[in-house]
Amino acid sequence: EVKLVESGGGLVQPGGPLTLSCAASGFTFSSYEMNWVRQAPGKGLEWVSYISGSGSTIYYADSVKGRFTISRDNAKNSLYLQMSSLRAEDTAVYYCATKKGNSWYYYWGQGTLVTVSS
Amino acid sequence: VVMTQSPLSLPVTLGQPASISCRSSQSLVYSDGNTFLYWFQQRPGQSPRRLIYEVSNRDSGVPDRFSGSGSGTDFTLKISRVEAEDVGVYYCMEATHWPPTFGQGTKVEIK
Numbered sequence: 253e254v255k256l257v258e259s260g261g262g263l264v265q266p267g268g269p270l271t272l273s274c275a276a277s278g279f280t281f282s283s284y285e286m287n288w289v290r291q292a293p294g295k296g297l298e299w300v301s302y303i304s305g306s307g308s309t310i311y312y313a314d315s316v317k318g319r320f321t322i323s324r325d326n327a328k329n330s331l332y333l334q335m336s337s338l339r340a341e342d343t344a345v346y347y348c349a350t351k352k353g354n355s356w357y358y359y360w361g362q363g364t365l366v367t368v369s370s
Numbered sequence: 371v372v373m374t375q376s377p378l379s380l381p382v383t384l385g386q387p388a389s390i391s392c393r394s395s396q397s398l399v400y401s402d403g404n405t406f407l408y409w410f411q412q413r414p415g416q417s418p419r420r421l422i423y424e425v426s427n428r429d430s431g432v433p434d435r436f437s438g439s440g441s442g443t444d445f446t447l448k449i450s451r452v453e454a455e456d457v458g459v460y461y462c463m464e465a466t467h468w469p470p471t472f473g474q475g476t477k478v479e480i481k
Contacts, residue, residue: 297410297418297461297472313469347417354406356465358429360417 254278254359256348261364268338268368274331274348274361282306282326285351288333290344291363300346301333316342338368371396373462375473381481388449390476392462397442399466406465409438409447412475413458421460422447454480 260272274286288300301322302311310322321334331348345363352358372395382388398405409422420429422438425445435450449456457480462473 296475297412297463299470299472311469354404354465355423356406356408356420356463356470357410357418358420358423360419362417 256350256359256361258346258348258361258364261346261366263367263369264338265370266339266368269334269336270338270366271335272333272346272364272366274333276329276331276348279350279359281324281329283352286322286324286331287349287351287357288322288331289347289349289357289360290342291347292341292344295344298344302351303331335366338366340368342366343368371398371464371467371471373464373471373473375460375462375476378474378476380476380478382449382452382478383481384454385451388452388456388478390447390460390462390478392440392445392447392473394443394445394464396467398445398464399442405441407438407440407445408463408465409436410461410463410472411456411458412461413455416458418461449478452478452480 255277257275264270287302290300303322307324319337323332345365347363348361349357350359374393376391405425407425410418412418421432426438437448439446459475459477461475
């Protein structure tokens, strides 16, 4: 059974850092490209960042470029999102989601809530 | 690319059909001829679930009352007979262009 389990969310002050993790199981993690997708409270879905299976190709949404860093550890079947200089508008549930070839977002985690507030 | 869904709210009667429109600001036909338009369902309090890939292909386990159609810039998700478990928000998403972009979502509720 495929499982994606996010962790690391919580309350953080504006300007502060936070690191999210996504633990994968039930599939060959290194064969899948991975994404972070977020959803602000009561709002729609927004792609945040992408990383290839090897980690060699990375993309970010303009809204987070220069502040967020995506990475993965295929030996640990884990995906990460290091977030810095957090803003109120980064408040959202953050999901990790898979991509394989042209198949986007078939598997999703349950999400982890990040709240940026003083 | 801007993805525009309509309506944003869709009250439906149980057993009746429902239809959601999704329009893109540019053609979603990729250079290889494929069209990377997806539909997702998000039930209250749950993560999104993919229903349809590449316009009209149902994902495994998706009831056949869900169907996708369209081409170019105009796409539609249809539910032939709405059931109580279909309540939630439905999103279209395009991945022909970069970055992948979602529509605003359509909230389906029971009248």
